[in-house]
Amino acid sequence: MNKYGVKILGTGSFMPPKVLTNADLEKMVQTSDEWITTRTGIKERRIADEKTATSDLAIEAAKKALEEAKLKPEDIDMIIVATVTPDMSFPSTACFVQKGLGASRAAAFDLAAACSGFIYGISIAKNFIENGTYKHILLIGAETLSKITDWQDRNTCVLFGDGAGAMVLARTEGPSSLLSVYLGADGNYDKLLILPGGGSRNPVSKETMDNRLHFIKMAGKEVFKVAVTKMAEAAEKALEAAGKTPADLDLIIPHQANLRIIEAIAKRMDYPLEKVYVNLHKYGNVSAATTIVALDEARKEGRVKEGSLLELVAFGGGFTWGAAVIQL
Numbered sequence: 001m002n003k004y005g006v007k008i009l010g011t012g013s014f015m016p017p018k019v020l021t022n023a024d025l026e027k028m029v030q031t032s033d034e035w036i037t038t039r040t041g042i043k044e045r046r047i048a049d050e051k052t053a054t055s056d057l058a059i060e061a062a063k064k065a066l067e068e069a070k071l072k073p074e075d076i077d078m079i080i081v082a083t084v085t086p087d088m089s090f091p092s093t094a095c096f097v098q099k100g101l102g103a104s105r106a107a108a109f110d111l112a113a114a115c116s117g118f119i120y121g122i123s124i125a126k127n128f129i130e131n132g133t134y135k136h137i138l139l140i141g142a143e144t145l146s147k148i149t150d151w152q153d154r155n156t157c158v159l160f161g162d163g164a165g166a167m168v169l170a171r172t173e174g175p176s177s178l179l180s181v182y183l184g185a186d187g188n189y190d191k192l193l194i195l196p197g198g199g200s201r202n203p204v205s206k207e208t209m210d211n212r213l214h215f216i217k218m219a220g221k222e223v224f225k226v227a228v229t230k231m232a233e234a235a236e237k238a239l240e241a242a243g244k245t246p247a248d249l250d251l252i253i254p255h256q257a258n259l260r261i262i263e264a265i266a267k268r269m270d271y272p273l274e275k276v277y278v279n280l281h282k283y284g285n286v287s288a289a290t291t292i293v294a295l296d297e298a299r300k301e302g303r304v305k306e307g308s309l310l311e312l313v314a315f316g317g318g319f320t321w322g323a324a325v326i327q328l
């Protein structure tokens, strides 16, 4: 039996203002609005300017979540930033966020689970709060994928975007909003979605640069198939752990990578598409930020409210996957 429950006190999101449309991409690579729309559902994405790093977006999203939570930065005990586009290898992006907010009491670290990072973060926050270690955790998903996108590769550059979302989770004596979290991973799929250069395996060199190893590489078709299977499986496992069925859910918020993936998951779960949240037409795939940005927008649009039962489900490089059942 857990000592405490977890309440979501606030959410916030921040998307950089610059919009890159499919028409803009038509001028950059051999593609078309028609191809991108029918294959992915994406119409436009947001792009951070040259001077903007991931922590800059994260800080803006965090400020909004803190304001809604009616907390000061000093009230935060821990900051977790899920990202695959940290400002630097170190210090962590979470440390830059801590400094930017003035969250002087907070421990801070980054979490690398690619597009599933926010769900992994929910699991960590849940455990730290439920076992009584911390009262207030700021969990952020933030990315500037435009900085690791190969703008000459039409297979990938149409898919990704930049943005950040944040959530403030707090200890409660009442029942927990986080009913269950399910996580999974399989490193055997490492090569299908990968940024090979810049780490200790292939340190930055002229050769890594010439071979464009500092950009995302993806085998789209293969990723697609596993994404559908694993997200549907994760959604079902988390529901089972929460003692719920798909029919109980008010909304599913899936990772926003491709509308066809989302449709395939809904079909597999025999779940109505009208109760699935989609915003990828505006933002594309923003990796660790997608589910929290979508949850924030769903809350602000009134698609979910106090008492609503929803499920977040994500899939990403690694491969990693996960799902969380939440009663707001």
Ligand SMILES: CC(C)(COP(=O)(O)OP(=O)(O)OC[C@H]1O[C@@H](n2cnc3c(N)ncnc32)[C@H](O)[C@@H]1OP(=O)(O)O)[C@@H](O)C(=O)NCCC(=O)NCCS
Residues within 6 Å of the ligand: 030, 031, 032, 035, 036, 039, 040, 115, 154, 155, 156, 158, 218, 219, 220, 221, 222, 223, 224, 227, 257, 258, 261, 285, 315, 316, 317
């Ligand atoms: C990438 C993705 C949209 C491609 O869709 P697809 O239906 O699988 O398309 P294919 O890979 O079969 O490519 C079909 C053709 O379109 C071409 N193509 C690829 N990108 C294109 C683009 N932007 N514009 C025009 N044509 C393009 C390919 O070169 C290929 O041409 P060919 O048949 O002459 O070789 C899709 O596979 C996908 O979304 N995969 C999952 C990606 C994902 O979610 N990643 C993140 C997970 S977190």
